Amino acid sequence: MSDEDKGKETSSSSSSSPATPPSASPPPSSYFVGKRDDIVKARRVTMFVNGRDILVVYHQGVFHAMDMRCYHSGGPLENGDIEEFNGRLCIVCPWHKYKITLAEGEALYQAVDPAQKPPKPQWLSKGVKQRIHTVSDINGDIFVTFNNIPGSIESDFYQTEKFRATLGKTDKKTRK
Ligand code: FES
Numbered sequence: 001m002s003d004e005d006k007g008k009e010t011s012s013s014s015s016s017s018p019a020t021p022p023s024a025s026p027p028p029s030s031y032f033v034g035k036r037d038d039i040v041k042a043r044r045v046t047m048f049v050n051g052r053d054i055l056v057v058y059h060q061g062v063f064h065a066m067d068m069r070c071y072h073s074g075g076p077l078e079n080g081d082i083e084e085f086n087g088r089l090c091i092v093c094p095w096h097k098y099k100i101t102l103a104e105g106e107a108l109y110q111a112v113d114p115a116q117k118p119p120k121p122q123w124l125s126k127g128v129k130q131r132i133h134t135v136s137d138i139n140g141d142i143f144v145t146f147n148n149i150p151g152s153i154e155s156d157f158y159q160t161e162k163f164r165a166t167l168g169k170t171d172k173k174t175r176k
Pocket residue numbers: 070071072073074075093094095096097098
């Protein structure tokens with residue numbers, strides 16, 4: 001598939017995930033986001049696909065995709081470090097250092113139980129806050145299928161026209 005096809009929706013009927021063997025055709029309703037080799041080389045790509053800003057990350061041999069802007073306040077996750085916390089790989093938002101698991105979009109934080117002597121910080125989860133999408137590798141072409149779990153996930157707000165309008169105004173002010 002060529003670069004001109006990026007972001008185009010597919011309509012075929014088989015599916016795959018990073019953990020499954022390559023399949024011959026892309027999953028239904030998935031979007032071509034680039035060539036495997038190009039994304040591996042770049043490590044991260046951002047793209048506007050069918051109304052969503054997404055980030056695709058290649059890390060330790062696995063592709064991950066998620067909403068590009070952080071659920072907390074819209075920070076640019078493409079600039080976040082990837083680190084392991086409590087055995088889980090997270091992207092760390094560059095703005096306020098919130099930690100988001102790459103696999104599930106859960107927000108992790110540390111808390112101390114004052115009743116515990118001596119108090120020891122523990123990693124806890126705030127639940128899924130970032131919408132994570134599915135990546136498929138079809139013979140070297142990378143496709144993203146949106147996670148359409150019903151109901152709102154906090155990162156959804158930063159995919160709205162309302163937010164983009166705000167961002168546009170902020171950009172104009174910054175450029176002055
Ligand atoms: S915007 Fe990401 S941590 Fe605040």
